[in-house]
Amino acid sequence: MLAASEPFVTSSRPCSLQSEANVPTVDVKLVDVVKRFGDAVAVDHINLEVMDGEFFSLLGPSGCGKTTTLRMIGGFEEPTSGLIELQGQDVTWLPPYRRNVNTVFQNYALFPHLTIYENVAFGLRRQGVSDPELKSRVHEMLALVELSGFDARKPTQISGGQAQRVALARALINKPAVLLLDEPLGALDLKLRKQMQVELKRIQQEVGITFVYVTHDQEEAMTMSDRIAVMNRGRYEQLGEPEVLYERPTTRFVAGFLGISNLLPGTVGAADGSYAAVRLADDTTVRAPKSLFVADRSGVSVGVRPEKIRMHEQSAEPPAGHNQLSGTVRDASYIGVSTQYIVEARGGAQIMVYEQNVERATKAELWAPGESVRLSWSPDHTFVVTDDEGAAAAAPR
Amino acid sequence: MTASGMTMARPKGTFSERFVRFWNRYLLFIFTGLAILYLMAPVIVIALFSFNDPAGKSNFVWQGFTLDAWLDPFGVAGLQSAVAVSLGIAFASTIISTILGTLIALAIARHVFRGRSATNLFIFLPMATPEIVLGASLLTLFVAIGAPPFFPLSAGTILIAHIMFSISFVVVTVRARLAGFPTHLEEAAMDLGANEITTFRKVTFPLILPGVMAAALLVFSLSIDDFVITNFTAGGTVTFPMFIYAKARIGIPPEVNVIGTIIFLTAVGLVALSTVLSRRRTMRDERLARMQIAEDHK
Ligand SMILES: Nc1ncnc2c1ncn2[C@@H]1O[C@H](COP(=O)(O)OP(=O)(O)OP(=O)(O)O)[C@@H](O)[C@H]1O
Ligand SMILES: [Mg+2]
Numbered sequence: 001m002l003a004a005s006e007p008f009v010t011s012s013r014p015c016s017l018q019s020e021a022n023v024p025t026v027d028v029k030l031v032d033v034v035k036r037f038g039d040a041v042a043v044d045h046i047n048l049e050v051m052d053g054e055f056f057s058l059l060g061p062s063g064c065g066k067t068t069t070l071r072m073i074g075g076f077e078e079p080t081s082g083l084i085e086l087q088g089q090d091v092t093w094l095p096p097y098r099r100n101v102n103t104v105f106q107n108y109a110l111f112p113h114l115t116i117y118e119n120v121a122f123g124l125r126r127q128g129v130s131d132p133e134l135k136s137r138v139h140e141m142l143a144l145v146e147l148s149g150f151d152a153r154k155p156t157q158i159s160g161g162q163a164q165r166v167a168l169a170r171a172l173i174n175k176p177a178v179l180l181l182d183e184p185l186g187a188l189d190l191k192l193r194k195q196m197q198v199e200l201k202r203i204q205q206e207v208g209i210t211f212v213y214v215t216h217d218q219e220e221a222m223t224m225s226d227r228i229a230v231m232n233r234g235r236y237e238q239l240g241e242p243e244v245l246y247e248r249p250t251t252r253f254v255a256g257f258l259g260i261s262n263l264l265p266g267t268v269g270a271a272d273g274s275y276a277a278v279r280l281a282d283d284t285t286v287r288a289p290k291s292l293f294v295a296d297r298s299g300v301s302v303g304v305r306p307e308k309i310r311m312h313e314q315s316a317e318p319p320a321g322h323n324q325l326s327g328t329v330r331d332a333s334y335i336g337v338s339t340q341y342i343v344e345a346r347g348g349a350q351i352m353v354y355e356q357n358v359e360r361a362t363k364a365e366l367w368a369p370g371e372s373v374r375l376s377w378s379p380d381h382t383f384v385v386t387d388d389e390g391a392a393a394a395a396p397r
Numbered sequence: 398m399t400a401s402g403m404t405m406a407r408p409k410g411t412f413s414e415r416f417v418r419f420w421n422r423y424l425l426f427i428f429t430g431l432a433i434l435y436l437m438a439p440v441i442v443i444a445l446f447s448f449n450d451p452a453g454k455s456n457f458v459w460q461g462f463t464l465d466a467w468l469d470p471f472g473v474a475g476l477q478s479a480v481a482v483s484l485g486i487a488f489a490s491t492i493i494s495t496i497l498g499t500l501i502a503l504a505i506a507r508h509v510f511r512g513r514s515a516t517n518l519f520i521f522l523p524m525a526t527p528e529i530v531l532g533a534s535l536l537t538l539f540v541a542i543g544a545p546p547f548f549p550l551s552a553g554t555i556l557i558a559h560i561m562f563s564i565s566f567v568v569v570t571v572r573a574r575l576a577g578f579p580t581h582l583e584e585a586a587m588d589l590g591a592n593e594i595t596t597f598r599k600v601t602f603p604l605i606l607p608g609v610m611a612a613a614l615l616v617f618s619l620s621i622d623d624f625v626i627t628n629f630t631a632g633g634t635v636t637f638p639m640f641i642y643a644k645a646r647i648g649i650p651p652e653v654n655v656i657g658t659i660i661f662l663t664a665v666g667l668v669a670l671s672t673v674l675s676r677r678r679t680m681r682d683e684r685l686a687r688m689q690i691a692e693d694h695k
Contacts, residue, residue, distance in 0.1 A: 076584050096587040109585040112578075113603045122599075126590035152685040174589065 024051040025087070027178050027210045028073060033082030035068050042068040043079070044234035050178070050212055055204055057213045057221040060231030061257070066214040067106075069231075070180050073212065074103045087177050097126075102171035103180040107187070108163045110155035116142075116166055117151035123174040141173045144203065161192045168203065178210045185220065197224055218258045222246070230254045246305075248292065248383045255303050255385050262309075262351045263301040263385065268293060275379050278302050282347025286323035288382035301385050306352040308381040311341065311373045318376035325375045327351065329367045339366055343373060351375065440661055447654035454648030466651035470659075473652045479640035480656055482552055486636065487620040490559035495613045497560070498567025499605070505568070506575040507583075520569070523562045531562065532629030539630065550632025558630045559623065563616035570615060574608025618664070 028050040035043040043065045050056045058066045071077040072084060075096035084092045091099050102123070110119050120138045129137070142148050145165035155163060164184060171179055184200070185193045201224050204211050215221050221228050222242040229236040230245060230253070237251045249255035255263060266286070269277035275287040278300065288302050310318070318324055330350070331342040334357075341353045353375065360366050367373060410418075446456055450463035471477035501520065505513060523531065535558050539547045546553045582604070586596040624638040631639060641653055 074584075074588060076587075095592070096584065097590045097592050101588075103585070103588045105581050105585060107579070107581060109579070109581040111582060111585070111600060122586070122591075123589035126595065152682075154682055157682070170589065 024053070026050070026085075027052045027054070027087055028056075028212060029083075029085040030069070030073075031083040031085070033069070033072060033084065034080045035065070035072060035077065036080045041234050043072070045082075046235060048229065048236075048239075050210060053208050053210055055201070055211045055213065055224055055226045057215060057225040057228045058231055058236075059215055059218060059221040059228050059257070060236075061216060064231040065234040066216070066231055067182055070103075070182050070212065070214050073178070074101055074180050075099050100177040101180055102174050102176040102178075103182070104164075104167045104171050104184045106182045106184065108155075108167040110163055110166055110170070112155050114154075115151060116147070116153050116155070116158070119155065119166055120170045120173055122170060127174075137173060141169045144172070144206070145169045160187055161196060164188065164196065165199075168200070172203070172207060172209065175207075176209065178212060181211060181213045183215055184213075185215075193220070200224065222258070230257060232257075247381070249303070250292075250383075250385060252301065252385045255383070260306050260352055261303045262306065262349070263303045264345075264347075264349055265299070265301045268297070268300060278384075280325075280347060281349070282325075282345060284325060284346075286325075286382060287321075287379040288384050289380060292384040294384075294386055297386060303383045303385055304377050304381055306340070307338075307354040307356075309351070309353045309375050309377045311343075311353060311355060311367060311375060314372040314374050316374060318374060319378075322376040322378055323382060325351070327373060327375060329369050329371045329373055331369055332366055334366065341367060343375060345375075443654050444658045444661075447651050447658050449651050449654075451648075451651065454650075456649055456651050456654070466655045470652050470655040473650045475635060475640060476650075476652055476656070479635045479637045482634060483621050483637035486552060486556050486559060487617050489556055490563055490620045491613050491617040494560045494563035494616055495567050495609060498564045498612065498616075499571050499609055501564065502568045502571035502575060503601075506572050507580070520565050523565045524569070528562075528623075528625040532558075532626040535561075535626065536629040550630055550634070552631075552634045554630045554632065555627050555634060555636065558626050559620045562623075562626065563619060566616050566619065567609075567612040570612035571605055571608045574605045578604050614667075621660070 026049045028048065030046050030048040033043055033046045034041070046069060058069060060066055068077060072079050073086075075091070075094060075098075079092060082092075083090060086099060086101060111122065114122070117138055120141055121134055124134050124137060138151075139148065142150065145168055147162060147165055147169065150158065150162070150166075155166070158166065164187075167184070181200075185196050188196060197220060200211075213221070213224065222245075225242055227239065227241055228245055229239040231237070232253050238245060238249060238254045245254060246258050249258065249261070252263060255261040264280050264286075266278040266280040269279050269285065271277070271290050272287075274290050276290045276293055277285050277287050279285050280302075286302055293300070304323075312318055314326065325345045327343040327345040329341055330344045333340045336357070338354045338356050339360075341355065343351045343353055345351055446459075447466055448462050448464065449456055449459055450461040450465065451458075452460050466472070471480075501516070504510070505516060505520075535554075536550075539550060539554050542548055547557070548554070582600055583596050586600040587593075591599060622638055624642060627636050628639060628642075635643070637656070641649060644650065644653065
């Protein structure tokens with residue numbers, strides 16, 4: 001993960017310090033792209049830059065405009081307004097066959113009347129590649145997706161996972177600058193999906209092609225992507241590396257879409273050092289990194305992930321400088337690796353806490369409903385969200 | 398049958414139970430047989446009477462076996478030209494209406510344009526209108542225009558009429574086929590570098606071909622046996638069905654039975670051929686796939 005995200009860290013340095021090969025170039029650029037279907041706005045002023053060789057995901061709930069965005073990049077849909085660039089070239093009005101991108105469709109869209117071999121060879125035949133080279137490249141590609149020897153079969157004679165890999169091979173063989181994938185694993189069962197996630201990532205690293213990947217599965221996006229844009233209602237609310245999105249979500253929507261989070265509304269108070277204080281409803285004060293606060297906004301929610309919280313006896317003294325809350329255990333569910341508690345804070349908020357079953361493992365040692373506890377977590381694990389969606393989305397990264 | 402054989406083989410149960418079992422087992426065969434007999438009886442009669450040696454003009458009573466009609470099928474005056482006219486019109490109208498109908502079906506299924514629903518409606522009208530009304534109105538129209546190629550009535554006007562009603566059937570058949578496959582396939586082709594024309598040649602057309610062929614066969618048979626509309630628009634031209642109709646009053650010669658039998662056998666032959674070809678193709682595909690599966694497991 002670190003190696004993969006490195007280019008984007010270095011990109012903030014001045015270009016002159018870097019050798020030519022290290023400068024990540026922009027492969028896909030969307031400038032203020034809007035797509036309307038009649039009155040409905042499917043994509044609402046999106047600005048994006050996807051870097052060369054990056055695994056970039058568009059993540060969001062059903063109907064948020066992921067497919068529409070992808071189809072505009074592929075050339076199957078014309079934007080209502082805005083600009084689409086591929087490797088610096090304006091392609092907004094070019095048909096799909098004039099763009100150096102290929103697509104893996106959600107339902108694979110394999111040609112049913114052609115064999116697997118001809119399906120994979122389709123793109124090369126259009127380029128006029130002739131036989132000895134064509135044959136070796138098709139076989140090479142089938143080997144890459146581990147389907148050697150499937151040449152003569154028809155798409156109806158292979159399994160879903162195999163069809164998915166044929167679709168991938170058929171697109172990759174053209175060596176596109178960018179590969180677009182629209183929920184390519186959506187039709188597969190869970191086990192196969194996990195397997196294919198690893199497979200896809202391996203292939204992407206092997207061929208070094210930029211992937212733009214659409215999914216509504218947050219776990220899938222997190223495991224595979226270098227960066228993710230979390231979309232909601234036609235725009236993205238936050239864009240960044242998976243860890244950043246998880247650890248420091250900036251909107252309520254992002255915090256809720258990527259995993260479970262506890263959100264506590266409060267008012268912004270004074271800053272001390274690198275932290276700022278937020279006074280919660282029950283009059284306790286918690287601290288969060290000052291950099292996370294949006295200026296001129298006093299009403300915010302602070303958030304913390306359930307696994308970041310530690311539980312103590314009411315009388316115990318938590319680590320110095322940590323945020324603290326007192327409450328009563330309301331529910332405890334033992335699920336093997338961990339126990340999930342719901343704690344009702346004094347102010348009435350229900351707080352979810354995951355505790356690894358390390359120190360306490362037997363029933364007698366677990367916290368029981370009704371017990372008074374003290375919760376603590378590091379201010380560095382505290383994030384701040386604003387409630388109106390889209391506030392952070394307008395600007396490019 | 399030995400005594401033990403009887404007790405062993407004899408199905409158990411009362412007569413009515415055995416009857417029900419027999420009924421359940423053979424019901425399908427019995428009904429299929431009856432249905433085929435019902436459908437085939439007229440054809441068998443036609444074929445049989447093509448070998449008849451009728452005493453007078455009428456070919457309704459079996460008089461004796463002869464090969465005369467088969468050896469000289471066009472021995473009756475006017476039959477040859479009637480068959481030639483019918484075949485010519487059928488081929489021409491099939492080709493033209495299949496091309497036009499396929500294009501219309503593609504337009505309706507793949508594009509949103511002004512007047513699309515109106516087109517849809519107009520396409521259905523010829524199928525819903527009684528033939529006699531269609532024929533009469535065409536006659537009125539052709540006479541009213543009063544200029545070639547619509548007037549005087551001729552093989553040309555028959556062709557125009559046949560193309561008109563055939564288009565509807567082609568559109569409906571091809572559109573059903575188009576509805577069955579997703580636009581994604583065409584997008585995939587374009588994604589892989591095929592322009593519109595190549596996409597049509599390599600993806601759309603091969604996929605709708607079975608529908609187009611079915612439509613062509615359908616409209617060919619509609620054209621070759623159409624009587625009502627043809628009769629209104631023919632003028633002095635005589636087609637095969639018109640020839641038979643005219644002869645029916647004085648007695649149909651066995652040569653007509655010969656032509657009818659030949660047409661029937663040709664149709665059956667074509668269907669059999671296409672079945673054999675497609676089965677052979679499926680078997681080849683399956684054999685290849687099986688061979689590969691065997692290799693996979695080595
Ligand atoms: N051809 C179309 N005509 C009209 N509305 C459309 C069309 N395509 C998409 N939309 C609308 O645009 C919005 C975004 O659709 P889109 O397909 O991009 O969603 P998505 O994020 O891919 O959702 P999903 O996860 O369900 O695939 C939806 O509200 C959808 O109803
Ligand atoms: Mg979608």
